[in-house]
Amino acid sequence: MTVQFALTGVRHEYRPGVYALDGVDLTIEAGEHIALVGANGSGKSTLLKMLDGLVFPSAGTCMAFGHELTEDALENPELRRDFRSRVGFVFQDADVQLFCATSFDELAFGPLQLGLAEDEVRRRVAEVAGQLRIEGLLDRPPYTLSGGEKKRVAIASVLTMQPQVLLMDEPTNALDPRSQVWLLDVLEEWRAAGRTVVIATHDLSAAEETCQRMVVLSEQHRICADGTPSQVLAMRDLLLEVNLIHEHAHRHRGSAHQHPHGHGHLHPQE
Amino acid sequence: MIPAFAHIGDGSPRRPRSHRSLARRTAETIRQAVAEVLENDEISAAPGLMQRLDPRIKLISIVLFAVTASFIQSVWVLLACVVATAGLAAASGIGVGSFSRKVWASAGFFGLMLSLPATTAWISPGPALVPLGPLSITSTGLLVAARLTTRVAAGAGFGMLVVWTTRWTDILQALTAMHLPDVIVATLAMTQQQIMSLLRTVENMHLARESRMLSAGTAADNRSWVTERIAFTAKKSIKTADDVYDAMLARGFSGAMPSLVRLHAVTRDWVWLAASVTASVVLLGIDRVLMPR
Numbered sequence: 001m002t003v004q005f006a007l008t009g010v011r012h013e014y015r016p017g018v019y020a021l022d023g024v025d026l027t028i029e030a031g032e033h034i035a036l037v038g039a040n041g042s043g044k045s046t047l048l049k050m051l052d053g054l055v056f057p058s059a060g061t062c063m064a065f066g067h068e069l070t071e072d073a074l075e076n077p078e079l080r081r082d083f084r085s086r087v088g089f090v091f092q093d094a095d096v097q098l099f100c101a102t103s104f105d106e107l108a109f110g111p112l113q114l115g116l117a118e119d120e121v122r123r124r125v126a127e128v129a130g131q132l133r134i135e136g137l138l139d140r141p142p143y144t145l146s147g148g149e150k151k152r153v154a155i156a157s158v159l160t161m162q163p164q165v166l167l168m169d170e171p172t173n174a175l176d177p178r179s180q181v182w183l184l185d186v187l188e189e190w191r192a193a194g195r196t197v198v199i200a201t202h203d204l205s206a207a208e209e210t211c212q213r214m215v216v217l218s219e220q221h222r223i224c225a226d227g228t229p230s231q232v233l234a235m236r237d238l239l240l241e242v243n244l245i246h247e248h249a250h251r252h253r254g255s256a257h258q259h260p261h262g263h264g265h266l267h268p269q270e
Numbered sequence: 271m272i273p274a275f276a277h278i279g280d281g282s283p284r285r286p287r288s289h290r291s292l293a294r295r296t297a298e299t300i301r302q303a304v305a306e307v308l309e310n311d312e313i314s315a316a317p318g319l320m321q322r323l324d325p326r327i328k329l330i331s332i333v334l335f336a337v338t339a340s341f342i343q344s345v346w347v348l349l350a351c352v353v354a355t356a357g358l359a360a361a362s363g364i365g366v367g368s369f370s371r372k373v374w375a376s377a378g379f380f381g382l383m384l385s386l387p388a389t390t391a392w393i394s395p396g397p398a399l400v401p402l403g404p405l406s407i408t409s410t411g412l413l414v415a416a417r418l419t420t421r422v423a424a425g426a427g428f429g430m431l432v433v434w435t436t437r438w439t440d441i442l443q444a445l446t447a448m449h450l451p452d453v454i455v456a457t458l459a460m461t462q463q464q465i466m467s468l469l470r471t472v473e474n475m476h477l478a479r480e481s482r483m484l485s486a487g488t489a490a491d492n493r494s495w496v497t498e499r500i501a502f503t504a505k506k507s508i509k510t511a512d513d514v515y516d517a518m519l520a521r522g523f524s525g526a527m528p529s530l531v532r533l534h535a536v537t538r539d540w541v542w543l544a545a546s547v548t549a550s551v552v553l554l555g556i557d558r559v560l561m562p563r
Contacts, residue, residue, distance in 0.1 A: 049516070052520050053519075054516045054519060054520060077524065080522070080524070081522065084520070084521065084522035085522070088520070088521075089517075089520040091513070091516075091517055091520075093513070095463075095467045095510075096510060096513035096514045096516075096517050097514075097517040098463065099456075099459065099460045099463055099514050099517065099518065100459060101438060101439035101442050101443075101459045101462075102439050105439070105459075105529075108530055109521055110521040110522055112528040112529070112530070113521060113522030113523055113524065113526075113528075114522055118530055121530060122530065141311070141438065141439065141462075141463075142463060143462070143463055143466035143467065144308065144311070157521065158521070161521065161522070
């Protein structure tokens with residue numbers, strides 16, 4: 001398998017002494033579907049932004065496709081174009097990602113930035129709009145869309161760039177159940193197409209359903225577990241420690257008992 | 271344990287509120303602002319005279335009318351321009367009453383306020399109509415005020431016609447086609463998105479406060495809260511701007527904003543432009559030749 005990202009001893013400081021990531025080592029190979037799980041503030045979003053070349057290590061190295069990702073390196077127009085065409089990032093808040101006047105412009109923005117020909121841009125927009133069933137939204141300004149529609153347009157705006165790697169920050173956040181199922185289907189199509197997907201989430205159920213590898217970030221901003229979902233979800237004490245599940249007593253099926261719970265984590269008796 | 275007073279349905283009648291709180295009024299104002307933007311979108315998508323025009327031609331003709339109005343001296347000719355804006359509004363499916371109210375409530379009012387000092391003998395010496403010493407209202411002053419107010423109203427009327435009959439996206443595309451720098455067009459595009467997003471945030475903040483308040487609060491408390499929220503919203507907007515820029519970078523933004531928009535002016539547009547130039551010349555001719563000085 002081809003290594004796409006290799007992070008070694010990565011530390012990211014917001015300001016002196018305040019870490020978002022602290023000593024992270026991570027390798028991502030082509031075609032992997034990885035869930036970065038951790039409590040709020042554990043550094044998941046920062047790690048995703050680092051993989052997308054939006055923030056850079058204060059210490060350690062972040063390699064992408066054989067090149068070290070640094071601010072200076074991305075100043076090189078050729079490298080930047082190559083990197084941006086390979087990696088797409090869906091932000092947690094769709095509102096920040098939708099900055100064009102219409103949904104059509106949103107979908108065309110990335111391909112136009114990559115310098116693609118007009119016909120190719122139009123073809124990609126039509127194709128992705130059809131796949132995501134948002135043809136009816138293309139003429140509308142993003143502020144008139146519902147939360148679920150915004151998320152679809154935000155995802156479509158990245159898919160038109162046809163990236164090899166898709167980074168998604170809390171993709172199921174603020175989605176209604178139907179949209180969540182739709183999103184899982186989209187990710188399944190990506191898995192079938194052999195593309196890499198990295199999602200940051202604290203929804204263990206979504207992570208288990210969509211990914212073959214689960215990386216756990218602790219509240220100390222370090223990677224504390226890395227394995228298959230079944231391996232990681234079996235580490236009950238660790239998940240309790242990193243604040244991904246909690247334990248409380250309650251009544252269920254007529255009897256009072258106590259066991260761990262997490263976002264979407266199934267009841268042990270089911 | 272839920273306290274007794276929090277239980278629903280205790281049978282006691284609700285006491286009607288004597289007046290709406292600041293939070294409620296602000297939230298309603300914001301909701302109206304958002305509704306107006308959405309209403310503008312509907313009007314601009316409806317069939318009408320101005321809606322059919324190429325956005326570039328429309329912008330050029332409206333700027334031409336506004337500049338012409340700024341050169342006109344006669345109040346009567348300026349009033350004719352104001353009436354013309356109302357006529358164009360009617361031909362574009364905009365209610366004349368609502369259009370005129372908005373023009374006079376904003377531009378007319380501010381024009382009047384700005385020109386009030388000019389009505390006095392201190393600024394505009396002349397025969398006093400209302401003798402108040404140096405602050406006497408003079409006929410010369412009234413003429414100056416009427417001229418300024420009608421000119422502002424005519425200019426604002428033309429501006430509102432563009433805004434109401436053109437989709438925001440088309441205005442941006444017209445500006446792009448007219449070679450306005452990319453960065454300005456991009457900033458304008460993002461500004462509207464972010465204003466709408468921030469309006470919703472501010473509305474929710476006010477409603478969240480309202481939902482936890484038992485009284486309307488004192489004026490001082492309200493002022494203090496509003497000031498704090500203004501600061502919070504300003505900080506949030508800076509953070510949002512950073513995030514939006516990151517999102518642009520993530521999709522390859524390198525400073526340019528290429529567009530797929532290709533506008534095509536047709537015969538109707540050129541006829542309209544020729545008619546606009548003719549009308550401007552005729553208005554200036556009437557003002558300079560026929561109207562008394």
